Amino acid sequence: MDFLMTQWDSLMTLVKGNPWNSATIAAVISTIAGSGILSFLRRPKSASQGEAKYFADGKLLTPPTRRPAYSDRMAYVLAEMSALAYYEFEGSGGVVKDAAKHFLGRVSDNSEEIEKLLEQFADELLVKGVDSIEFFRKILENSDFELIGTINVKETQGFVCRRNPSKGASYVVVAFRGTEQKTSDWLTDARAVPKQEGVTKVHTGFHEALLVNEDIDGFTAMQRVEEFLDAPEAKDANGELLPVFITGHSLGGALALLAAKQLGSKIDGASYTYGAPRVANYDYFRGMKTPVFRVVNSSDIVPRVPPGAIMTLIVKLVQGLSWLTSLVPAVSGLLDKLEQKLDMLMGYRHYGDQRYLTDVKSGEWNTVRLLSNPPAIDRLIWMGTQLSTNIFSPVKSHGMKLYRNKLNYIANDRNKASGT
Secondary structure (H helix, E strand, O other): OHHHHHHHHHHHHHHOOOHHHHHHHHHHHHHHHHHHHHHHHHOOOOHHHHHOOOOOOHHHOOOOOOOOOOOHHHHHHHHHHHHHOOOOOOOOOHHHHHHHHHHOOOOOOOHHHHHHHHHHHHHHHOOOOOOOHHHHHHHHHOOOEEEEEEEEEOOEEEEEEEEOOOOOOOEEEEEEOOOOOOHHHHHHHHOOOOEEEOOEEEOHHHHHHHHOOEOOOOOEHHHHHHHHHOOHHHEOOOOOEOOEEEEEEOHHHHHHHHHHHHHHHHOOEEEEEEOOOOOEOHHHHOOOOOOEEEEEEOOOOHHHOOOOOHHHHHHHHHHHHHHHOOOOHHHHHHHHHHHHHHHOOOOOEOOOEEEEEOOOOOOOHHHOOEEEOOOHHHHHHHHHHHHHHOOOHHHHOOOHHHHHHHHHHHHHHHHHHHOO
């Protein structure tokens, strides 16, 4: 308590006479309080309870690794990995520090001092020790996975691990974390105006998160991945790289797809993404050979952004409205500007082989079906049906828990049917 009072007095000294400082710090401290409650509620109650949340179905953890086709077991394993990527192995308080960084940048000459005090305040207030690298490592080890390294580059987090089964083949997993409730992640998602080089276009935010932003040692997230894949732990007894599977949910899926593109023919494996948004245009993925399986849960809204082919229709509609209002220059001018903005988002397309998870009523996993590349018109009809029942279904369908439960049931059901 004495520490908190001392920190509070220091903050008050800095903000006196500066209303902007006061308002900003009030907002950040509100974030601290909310994060403290969130950290407390989501803390593992014990090691056994926390570890039981992941890889609960051990019989599915040894999928085929040299088969380029879609694997139900691998889809389940990588869904678990994509969920585990959200585990804050870097420690508590990341939301607070992220908020401090983005809100205090232009506050005053004292911004660095205020940020330091706020971080100390957060570290003291938040629950300590619940999100640690040791606990994270233990979760993996209990299912015979070995942590090779973690990625922590600004808003991009992830990890690389190796499967060491008592029987069956070893393989390596690269998993990226999806969008969190952090300012930087929201900004990454929102920077959708693509980076263009020649005929290729790629989402600016995703591109920079993987290939441009650097950690404190000057490494990008992609360079960290390559470093870990070059480690002895990622190789077999002959020094050859083990099969590599790259995965992620939401934003993490976008990063996984870009990472698979960067690694190219260096890896023997595949990429499985869950609820991933569109990342680039057709030309960007020209020459890519790594198999990509794009798993989409029923009416999940995220795979439908940024807009794809429908953007062409929207631009044409705006052009038509501009022509119709040509006698009203003020309106026509606004529509012309809108068309220019929309035109900048043209070209986004999905890449990969889609696997569509049908909708189920609460808990009725036995009714789920895995469909391969169903027609767009069918998916639109199904989404419309769900919207008529529950307007929030596109958001609820994005949750990783639904993906994991459905894929777990499908893997067991289909393996049972095939006798494997």
